[in-house]
Amino acid sequence: MKERTRFAPSPTGMLHIGGLRTALYAFYLARQTGGSFVLRIEDTDQARSVEGGIENIVKTLHRVGADPDEGFSYVDGELIERGDLGPYQQSKRLDLYRKYALKLVDDGNAHYCFCSRERLDEIRKAQQKAKQQPKYDRHCCDLEKEDIEQKLASDTPYVIRMKVPEGKSKIQDMIRGEVVIDHSEVDDQVILKSDGFPTYHLAVVVDDHFMEITTVIRGEEWLPSTPKHLILFNMLGWDAPKFAHVPLLLNPDKSKLSKRQGDVAAESYLDRGYVPEAIVNFVSTLGYNPTADREIYEPDEFIDLFNLSKVKKSGAVVNFEKLDWMNKQYMMEMDTDELKNRLKPFLNGDEGDVDRIIEVEKSRQNTLVDLASSIAPFKKLQDYDAHILIWKKSDGETAVDMLKEAREYIDGLDRLDDIVLLEASMKQWIKEQGIQTGDILWPLRVALSGSERSPSPFEYIYVIGKTEALYRIDNAINKLKGGS
RNA sequence: GGUCCCAUCGUCUAACGGCUAGGACAUCAGGUUCUCAUCCUGGAAAUCGGGGUUCGAUUCCCCGUGGGAUCACCA
Numbered sequence: 276m277k278e279r280t281r282f283a284p285s286p287t288g289m290l291h292i293g294g295l296r297t298a299l300y301a302f303y304l305a306r307q308t309g310g311s312f313v314l315r316i317e318d319t320d321q322a323r324s325v326e327g328g329i330e331n332i333v334k335t336l337h338r339v340g341a342d343p344d345e346g347f348s349y350v351d352g353e354l355i356e357r358g359d360l361g362p363y364q365q366s367k368r369l370d371l372y373r374k375y376a377l378k379l380v381d382d383g384n385a386h387y388c389f390c391s392r393e394r395l396d397e398i399r400k401a402q403q404k405a406k407q408q409p410k411y412d413r414h415c416c417d418l419e420k421e422d423i424e425q426k427l428a429s430d431t432p433y434v435i436r437m438k439v440p441e442g443k444s445k446i447q448d449m450i451r452g453e454v455v456i457d458h459s460e461v462d463d464q465v466i467l468k469s470d471g472f473p474t475y476h477l478a479v480v481v482d483d484h485f486m487e488i489t490t491v492i493r494g495e496e497w498l499p500s501t502p503k504h505l506i507l508f509n510m511l512g513w514d515a516p517k518f519a520h521v522p523l524l525l526n527p528d529k530s531k532l533s534k535r536q537g538d539v540a541a542e543s544y545l546d547r548g549y550v551p552e553a554i555v556n557f558v559s560t561l562g563y564n565p566t567a568d569r570e571i572y573e574p575d576e577f578i579d580l581f582n583l584s585k586v587k588k589s590g591a592v593v594n595f596e597k598l599d600w601m602n603k604q605y606m607m608e609m610d611t612d613e614l615k616n617r618l619k620p621f622l623n624g625d626e627g628d629v630d631r632i633i634e635v636e637k638s639r640q641n642t643l644v645d646l647a648s649s650i651a652p653f654k655k656l657q658d659y660d661a662h663i664l665i666w667k668k669s670d671g672e673t674a675v676d677m678l679k680e681a682r683e684y685i686d687g688l689d690r691l692d693d694i695v696l697l698e699a700s701m702k703q704w705i706k707e708q709g710i711q712t713g714d715i716l717w718p719l720r721v722a723l724s725g726s727e728r729s730p731s732p733f734e735y736i737y738v739i740g741k742t743e744a745l746y747r748i749d750n751a752i753n754k755l756k757g758g759s
Numbered sequence: 760g761g762u763c764c765c766a767u768c769g770u771c772u773a774a775c776g777g778c779u780a781g782g783a784c785a786u787c788a789g790g791u792u793c794u795c796a797u798c799c800u801g802g803a804a805a806u807c808g809g810g811g812u813u814c815g816a817u818u819c820c821c822c823g824u825g826g827g828a829u830c831a832c833c834a
Contacts, residue, residue, distance in 0.1 A: 284834090317834065319833090319834080320834065322833085323833070388832095392832075395831085407760095407761085408760090408761055408762085408830070409830065409831090434832055451764070451765095454763070454764075456762075456763065457762080460761075460762050460830080461830095462830075468832040472832090474833085474834085475833075475834050479834095495827090496828055496834095497829095497834090498828075498829080499762075499764090499828070499829045500829075520764090522764090522765080523827075525827080527769095527770085529826060530826095531827075531828075560771075564771085564772055567772075567774090567781090568773090569783090570782085570783055570784085587765095588764075589765050589826095590764095590827065590828090591770090591771065592770060592771075593770090594769095594770045594785080596770085596784060597770080597784045597785080599784090600783085600784060600785090603796095607797080636796090638796055638797045638798095639796040639797080667793095712792090712793060713792095713793045713794095714793085715793080716794090717794070718793090719793085724794095726795090727794060728795040728796085729794070729795065730794095730795080730796080731794085731795095
């Protein structure tokens with residue numbers, strides 16, 4: 276069956292990584308069945324919408340390779356809206372929601388409510404005080420027709436509320452199985468607000484119906500309000516889609532992953548130099564394991580392998596150390612050209628040739644940002660203290676001698692473009708001289724890199740070339756002489 | 760608090776009702792090595808508790824316990 280799935284974020288200006296995960300799952304399911312992945316914008320809360328919020332979300336989806344087939348998408352560097360069942364933005368569908376809200380009123384399934392917020396607050400407080408479930412008291416449920424018409428005529432502010440019938444809802448959840456909720460737990464929700472906008476509950480039902488959504492994938496936090504949606508589908512005489520409530524992403528303290536406890540915007544990981552493949556892999560495998568025999572997948576593999584029934588029921592604590600590891604795995608697998616391409620946005624552009632730096636640094640860095648910042652010590656010698664030139668098992672005098680020997684040897688080399696050959700022949704020479712490798716390689720490496728921790732001296736020579744290498748060695752010798 | 764959801768190493772996860780409960784991250788100890796990283800070897804580390812059902816429960820059922828979500832004119 277061709278699945279039509281959707282991702283329906285609020286345009287709040289960022290894509291939460293939990294949102295990215297549900298979007299990805301919806302994307303996989305649609306692609307796998309040859310269906311359609313729809314991106315709809317839920318901007319029924321005027322206070323929450325942010326300028327440029329749509330573009331930001333859609334762009335992030337594009338960057339991770341999950342472009343929607345329908346609704347909003349980012350194509351050729353531009354934000355576009357496409358598809359036959361739009362508009363795909365709720366603020367542009369207000370007439371439609373009003374129409375069905377009024378139909379519900381006509382059918383006796385909803386009613387006008389003129390209660391003030393103050394009154395609502397009061398009864399809520401009273402109910403809480405009495406340890407009762409805060410619920411609407413149906414004050415406006417049975418107003419006389421004339422009364423209603425008179426209030427409407429005099430422009431009294433109103434909302435429309437659904438009238439929840441007695442009974443219970445059975446949710447057939449694709450991840451959790453059957454969940455039963457008694458309607459005594461379900462409040463008479465407002466479905467049309469006094470500003471003329473629908474609430475989520477009405478809008479989601481109307482849109483999922485007219486956009487022909489077959490499976491709704493959303494966060495577990497929606498499970499308790501699913502009966503409201505089922506009831507509305509039923510009242511309107513429409514078939515409800517299938518539901519899949521995915522487990523929550525958690526902070527280390529097991530609370531719902533929040534902004535407060537770390538960076539949760541997907542794009543910020545992109546901006547911090549994590550490659551899209553790693554982010555997709557990391558987020559997709561939180562609460563879901565395609566094959567259980569490996570950790571790393573290519574993004575396309577998820578389309579084939581994805582299976583909703585294999586998604587776990589319990590929440591997952593997000594462990595960013597594992598993301599670091601994963602990102603390094605992907606980086607190490609990339610060839611130099613690929614990596615150079617990915618690195619571009621993180622460079623100033625005046626670094627010059629960085630191919631050989633990438634070669635020697637890629638297994639040492641976790642992110643593209645780290646890799647970019649590893650370039651500097653090759654391009655320009657960083658200042659350092661003379662005493663770090665001395666190997667722990669050696670002394671300053673030896674260091675000077677060894678640097679001089681090394682200088683002479685390097686000066687005599689004519690092939691510096693083969694790292695394997697370079698290392699092998701120099702080690703052979705060291706052995707022939709009867710020198711302790713540490714005595715010579717430690718000071719040489721520090722002289723070349725300016726750091727106690729760095730790639731090997733061979734790698735440095737390979738990258739910076741003979742002239743620069745000789746200069747750095749001379750510099751080190753001077754430091755040692757001047758310092759001691 | 761009501762309702763609902765959930766429960767395997769610190770974390771992410773495997774295990775038709777049947778191996779010594781497997782893998783990964785992190786961690787620890789070694790090896791390779793001039794250092795770091797990579798790589799290799801090894802260690803420690805889990806089925807929340809109690810009852811059932813069964814020849815046999817991580818797995819099925821019940822009760823506890825613990826955690827979470829949710830109870831708006833927010834989504």
